[in-house]
Amino acid sequence: MxxxxxxxxVVPFLSGIILLFFRKxxxxxxxxxxxxxxISFAVAIWLFWDVKTNGxxxxxxxxxxxxxxxxxxxxxxxxxxxxxxxIIGLSTSIFSLATMDKAREHFGYYPLLQIMxxxxxxxxxxxxxxxxxxxxxVLLISSFVLIVLGGTKQQVEGGIxxxxxxxxxxxxFVTAVGILYALVGALNYGDIAQKIPLVxxxxxxxLVAMMFLISFGIKAAIFPLFFWLPASYHTPPAAxxxxxxxxxxxxxVYALYRxxxxxxxxxLGFTHTILLIIACLTMLTGVFGAASQMDFRRILSFHIISQxxxxxxxxxxxxxxxxxxGVFYIFHHIIVKTNLFFISGVVKEMRGTYxxxxxxxxxxxxxxxxxxxxxxxxxxxxxPPLSGFWAKFAVAKAxxxxxxxxxxxxxxFVGLLTLFSMIKIWNEVFWKDNNQENAGIELKEMPKSKVxxxxxxxxFLALITITxxxxxxPFIEIAxxxxxxxxxxxxxxxxxxxxx
Amino acid sequence: xxxxxxxxxxxxxxxxxxxAGNILIFSVARITKGIPPFIPGSADTLADPYADPLPQxxxxxxxxxxxxxxxxxxxxxxxxxxxxxxxxxxKLRSTDSMDYKxxxx
Numbered sequence: 001m002x003x004x005x006x007x008x009x010v011v012p013f014l015s016g017i018i019l020l021f022f023r024k025x026x027x028x029x030x031x032x033x034x035x036x037x038x039i040s041f042a043v044a045i046w047l048f049w050d051v052k053t054n055g056x057x058x059x060x061x062x063x064x065x066x067x068x069x070x071x072x073x074x075x076x077x078x079x080x081x082x083x084x085x086x087i088i089g090l091s092t093s094i095f096s097l098a099t100m101d102k103a104r105e106h107f108g109y110y111p112l113l114q115i116m117x118x119x120x121x122x123x124x125x126x127x128x129x130x131x132x133x134x135x136x137x138v139l140l141i142s143s144f145v146l147i148v149l150g151g152t153k154q155q156v157e158g159g160i161x162x163x164x165x166x167x168x169x170x171x172x173f174v175t176a177v178g179i180l181y182a183l184v185g186a187l188n189y190g191d192i193a194q195k196i197p198l199v200x201x202x203x204x205x206x207l208v209a210m211m212f213l214i215s216f217g218i219k220a221a222i223f224p225l226f227f228w229l230p231a232s233y234h235t236p237p238a239a240x241x242x243x244x245x246x247x248x249x250x251x252x253v254y255a256l257y258r259x260x261x262x263x264x265x266x267x268l269g270f271t272h273t274i275l276l277i278i279a280c281l282t283m284l285t286g287v288f289g290a291a292s293q294m295d296f297r298r299i300l301s302f303h304i305i306s307q308x309x310x311x312x313x314x315x316x317x318x319x320x321x322x323x324x325x326g327v328f329y330i331f332h333h334i335i336v337k338t339n340l341f342f343i344s345g346v347v348k349e350m351r352g353t354y355x356x357x358x359x360x361x362x363x364x365x366x367x368x369x370x371x372x373x374x375x376x377x378x379x380x381x382x383x384p385p386l387s388g389f390w391a392k393f394a395v396a397k398a399x400x401x402x403x404x405x406x407x408x409x410x411x412x413f414v415g416l417l418t419l420f421s422m423i424k425i426w427n428e429v430f431w432k433d434n435n436q437e438n439a440g441i442e443l444k445e446m447p448k449s450k451v452x453x454x455x456x457x458x459x460f461l462a463l464i465t466i467t468x469x470x471x472x473x474p475f476i477e478i479a480x481x482x483x484x485x486x487x488x489x490x491x492x493x494x495x496x497x498x499x500x
Numbered sequence: 501x502x503x504x505x506x507x508x509x510x511x512x513x514x515x516x517x518x519x520a521g522n523i524l525i526f527s528v529a530r531i532t533k534g535i536p537p538f539i540p541g542s543a544d545t546l547a548d549p550y551a552d553p554l555p556q557x558x559x560x561x562x563x564x565x566x567x568x569x570x571x572x573x574x575x576x577x578x579x580x581x582x583x584x585x586x587x588x589x590x591k592l593r594s595t596d597s598m599d600y601k602x603x604x605x
Binding site for chain 1: 502507554579
């Protein structure tokens with residue numbers, strides 16, 4: 001038995017429950033939530049090490065052998081994702097200490113955060129398609145509550161769009177699972193992967209594949225299905241939108257990676273060409289959307305979309321380097337994006353607004369914050385030697401090797417535009433002088449402890465970005481291993497069902 | 501109905517669609533009559549014509565989850581109606597507009 005596989009789910013679950021008991025006591029909640037995130041982080045590192053050294057691990061719940069029982073399967077991609085989610089969970093809970101207001105804390109912000117992390121980890125670890133649906137719902141329902149918690153006008157408005165579109169996507173998902181079950185009679189990933197080649201109606205399999213693409217695509221915010229994201233992600237408080245921006249769309253991307261490397265690989269010419277076209281359009285629309293925005297977090301929201309395009313591009317190329325680049329990109333992107341949202345939160349704390357035209361002159365007052373912004377921003381734009389450069393480099397190289405010159409050209413062009421809008425933020429928020437419009441708004445004085453709590457996660461994430469940038473070799477190797485595992489579904493199937 | 505402008509109708513549409521999905525799973529899942537999925541004492545596996553119990557388990561789970569999410573959606577839509585005094589989706593576009601001004605969050 002590998003009971004430790006269930007820890008990334010159990011730790012947040014238990015801490016969520018314990019936190020509920022202390023709803024009235026704010027101090028205990030704050031301490032407990034950080035402790036719980038630290039434990040999750042330790043568990044994630046342990047698990048990562050285990051899978052790295054011992055290969056794919058399985059946990060058969062209740063000792064029902066696959067394909068009958070519920071199963072947890074951890075391959076490298078899953079544990080990488082669990083590890084990143086632990087890093088983000090930790091930094092978000094520290095950042096929330098400084099920025100979350102009392103009312104939201106009273107209404108159970110911390111337990112919700114833990115339960116959402118449980119849902120995220122569950123969908124990374126599960127080895128069963130229907131269970132993935134259940135974990136999706138766990139994380140969705142807690143994210144629904146988190147996005148409207150506080151109940152301001154903007155929040156409920158953004159919330160409606162978010163909730164409606166996600167209910168629809170879950171419906172498509174469960175329908176697709178049902179049809180797939182009718183076709184192959186299996187729910188376990190390994191079992192489905194084994195049985196799909198035996199199905200006679202290839203058209204039906206393609207149909208199901210497209211249903212999965214639409215359903216996960218809504219969650220991942222790919223090209224025609226992205227519109228809900230910039231309408232809702234900038235409405236909740238900064239800490240919430242940071243973890244949303246970092247993790248939630250990436251759960252959708254993870255699901256796409258899982259499904260389109262393991263299950264639907266029988267008709268690459270059809271499925272992965274569609275993915276390639278979608279990837280290019282996603283990159284372009286995201287970055288053009290961002291160019292016209294004037295709100296700090298809306299610009300960042302649109303950039304999430306264009307970055308998702310890169311990850312899908314890696315998947316669509318379907319070469320070892322492409323997938324490795326995609327995995328590396330996910331890792332780098334989550335950290336960078338969350339950090340940028342944190343910084344937007346700090347700016348909001350200082351100035352009380354996210355609107356670019358009202359901001360300015362922060363570099364003069366807080367040069368450190370300016371520098372901290374530059375690290376993730378330049379990394380997002382792909383400037384060497386930061387992490388984004390290696391990620392873009394890997395994906396672009398994979399594209400050139402497979403002869404997809406148009407896609408590579410688009411990705412480089414989009415990189416340039418990303419840089420443009422990062423520089424726009426830099427100019428408007430940090431560099432330009434305080435203008436007339438905001439003369440009335442004074443810089444808010446903040447207590448030392450609050451500044452410390454806000455900057456710790458930002459510095460932590462920035463350090464990770466720099467580390468990846470300066471020493472990319474180990475990270476690229478891990479991504480390569482993960483991609484080798486993904487491209488060899490036999491490994492996965494054997495590990496789940498036992499060698500035959 | 502999901503495309504209607506009125507929030508209540510959107511909600512009804514979602515609920516209908518949810519039920520439709522469940523019934524779809526039920527009907528594609530090889531329903532057979534009167535053959536319970538029991539393994540006789542002498543055999544290891546099920547004899548071939550049997551009623552598969554798993555789709556029903558799936559639907560049961562999906563119904564419960566659907567119930568939870570729909571209850572939340574109802575509560576949220578009511579809150580919106582209270583906040584805005586209006587259930588017309590066309591008027592709920594402030595978070596999408598370009599010159600979106602900072603609210604009080």
